[in-house]
Amino acid sequence: MVVDVYRFPAIATVAMPALLAGCGSAPERPNAPRPTIATPSLRETSQCLADLRAMSVAYRMLPDRDFGNGCGLSGAVQLVEIGVPVTGITAMRCGEARAFSAWVRNAVAPAAYQLLGSELASVQSMGSYACRNVVGTARAGGRRSGHAIANAIDFAGVTLKDGRRVTVLRDWTSPDPQVQRFLTTIHDSACRRFGTVLSPAYNAAHRDHLHLEDDRAGFCR
Numbered sequence: 001m002v003v004d005v006y007r008f009p010a011i012a013t014v015a016m017p018a019l020l021a022g023c024g025s026a027p028e029r030p031n032a033p034r035p036t037i038a039t040p041s042l043r044e045t046s047q048c049l050a051d052l053r054a055m056s057v058a059y060r061m062l063p064d065r066d067f068g069n070g071c072g073l074s075g076a077v078q079l080v081e082i083g084v085p086v087t088g089i090t091a092m093r094c095g096e097a098r099a100f101s102a103w104v105r106n107a108v109a110p111a112a113y114q115l116l117g118s119e120l121a122s123v124q125s126m127g128s129y130a131c132r133n134v135v136g137t138a139r140a141g142g143r144r145s146g147h148a149i150a151n152a153i154d155f156a157g158v159t160l161k162d163g164r165r166v167t168v169l170r171d172w173t174s175p176d177p178q179v180q181r182f183l184t185t186i187h188d189s190a191c192r193r194f195g196t197v198l199s200p201a202y203n204a205a206h207r208d209h210l211h212l213e214d215d216r217a218g219f220c221r
Helices: 042-054 094-116 177-193
Strands: 058-061 065-068 071-073 076-081 091-093 120-125 152-160 165-167 196-198 210-213
Touching: 042 058, 042 094, 076 094, 091 094, 094 120, 094 152, 094 177, 094 210, 165 177, 177 196, 177 210
Parallel strands: none
Antiparallel strands: 058 076, 065 071, 076 091, 120 152, 152 165, 152 210, 196 210
């Protein structure tokens, strides 16, 4: 299947690793049932793609895939250019890609400049699509993570143009008040843009990243 790339000029390139990293982590048994994945409507996806184009975000459309066991892609894209280089991202559901692109542009980048005195050089993530369960809490009960349907991304930190790095793992409790304010500001902004946001304040499994999920759950920790 040929996929189209929607590209716009004068925007920095996003790193593009293997699209489906982690999809092999849920092997199927012969003749086992294949739980279907929740899918956005064609109308939702069409509007989302139009929103990305209006934002001058370049993306590659990906074919829908159901890998079984509650894992797969539907209405997903590979972000190509959002204005700031981003490492570690693979397939993302369109709504997640839209929320993430807007958050980086309109929250992370301005906060870095205003609070830390430097423009963003890049954003580091710990991945988006991965066929796996929720981790870090006994209450999950084997439930699939938002990552299993490419509807979540784990934000690890940023690199500034002056050479500094700010990471969730190292700086969440930084003694530098401006660094703490930066992380608090972008966390609070994420809570207004994503349905679920999990930070080191939630549990130890999130000590090194912010989990950002477009699920309308209204859960922010």
